[in-house]
Amino acid sequence: MKNLFPLFLVAFLSLVHTASAQNIAINTDGSLPDASAMLDISSTGKGFLAPRMTTTQQNAILLPAKGLLIFNITNNIFKVNTGTATSPFWSTLNASDNNWLVTGNAETSSASNFLGTVDNVSLRFISNNTERMVIDSTGNVGIGNTNPNSTLSVTGSQSASFKSVMGSYTFLNTDFVVINTGGAATWTLPAASSCSGRVYRLINHGTLLTMITLSEAVMLESANSTVTLSSARNVNTYEIISDGFLWRKMN
Template identity: 35%
Template structure:
């Protein structure tokens, strides 16, 4: 039995040897290796196991041949020698490296998709930004305690803006909108453009002044543009810092009034309304210009004794 087994092994080896000599190929589990291969391994249940080694062992290989392939079991990655260095770009030369890339062409090299599918960016496995298939970018994700977008100044030594939006308009085009905010809920403040005294207070959401769109429940002014200053409002309905209102319905100007009143409160309906203070004209010779019923203009001022004077003037 041992003799016949030994003879069988010799016959098998002789067959392989003769096949290699005559064909220049090796086939394992196949008698018809592919003509383009030097080694053709056929299996439906097993794979090829590349030499496995540590990073130190890989780096200790003397004079590695170009194209040499190993599996680094410390990095858990395949690496190949490109003639100069070990590289992870073994099976494709078009991968984007996590430490930077060189020799790229912006007309052909990009990060993105080539089908009608959007792109998603994640941090800590939470979606942070998406770009839809039509090019719309969206910053979203989980609840965070920092601004979603922080833009630094372009150059402190110049007045170059940090953000610029360009609009091209022709006659008959729709009204341009460079930036717009909206409140998807039903609160009073529908939008807010605020100013902070420092980056620290800005990052925490604490403003010193700002402009809001107030969904006022006062029927005479409706949704209004409100300017506030002197600190950050304490809550959604706080009006203590409000300085001036431009009514959304009547487009009147209100100084010293609250933009959030009960529906029964009646506000004056003049173009300029002031409460809680005086109007002070400091320039000598200045006054209030009014138009008479016949279209003539008169300026009302005072003399040195405080007596009102009316002067006919050319309408401005």
């Protein structure tokens, strides 16, 4: 063994070149380490093999240093501690097969791929370093509101689809406010059974006493309905909603 040690030392030193007390290079050509690296490993035929361990073994590491890198063989991903030694947080390193890309994704499955959280944590959307929208852990959505208390909570101005028509018109599922500015016409509403919960605002600003004939009856109250919309003041606007069976006037 004593005779083999000098040979081992020579072989090791042929692979390791110390440029200074500050950084080390490991290579076979004797090149100096990059000045920005403490350890510079170069090879054209071999790679760097990180420590491999299960999630249980990972979590059992005593006081893991911030930045400690391992390969998790339970999930087959690289993990790095982005927390502290006393409060470690093992983050997944970028793996394009499992991450959403900023340039778009292909071959996704709606059954297994999603953007969101799997724990009791809210999903927040930020632009210009300011939170713009949140889906909180209870499912409430806030737009301009960081603490929504309703299914949808909007703080700020809103806009909706607006369409001005002259003559007969067939409503689309993208419509919201439709205004008549012409003469008498027929407006075709979709069957209430086909769009439960949909809301339309109908406004008749046509010529004096112009009547709009609706294709579907609108329930005004329990025993009163109409199929016309007058241009007369105070009765020229209907906001209607489908209950899945009938169109009902809301205001």
